[in-house]
Amino acid sequence: MSQKNIFTRFAGGVSHAAGKPLTFGVALLGVIVWAVSGPFFGFSETWQLVVNTSTTIITFLMVFVLQNTQNRDSEALHAKLDDLILASKAAKNAFIGAERLSEHEIKQLHQDLEQAAKGAPDDVDQPKRKSTTRAKVSPAP
Secondary structure, three states: OOHHHHHHHHHHHHHHHHOOHHHHHHHHHHHHHHHHHOHHHOOOHHHHHHHHHHHHHHHHHHHHHHHHHHHHHHHHHHHHHHHHHHHOOOOOHHHOOHHHOOHHHHHHHHHHHHHHHHHOOOOOOOOOOOOOOOOOOOOOO
16 A cells, blocks of 8 residues: 555544544543643643643644645545536536636636626526525416
């Protein structure tokens, strides 16, 4: 098994475990134990340093683990969307890989799509947006 695959499995496992209520409970219990132990250590600098160092190290490492998991999830989502674009006859294949465009290009693409949606005929093939305002319904004649 390659190092990349080992890290991927490790990152996925840690990310999954970090999102569990039990993990939150254990972390909360650790902070409570640390806080309660304060009077026994005279609220010393060493006592404070223990929690500061621990949380800093855990946070630092978790950033990399969670970012790896998020990157893989994002790439998988883009691959799935690209497959849907390819499968749809009405979709534009030019949207495949749009996540690699610059911020300006994405904003322009979004504006172009909004303009096209405003000018699109309201027929069965076009998806309808849900209105945020209630339409007035008149009684049938």
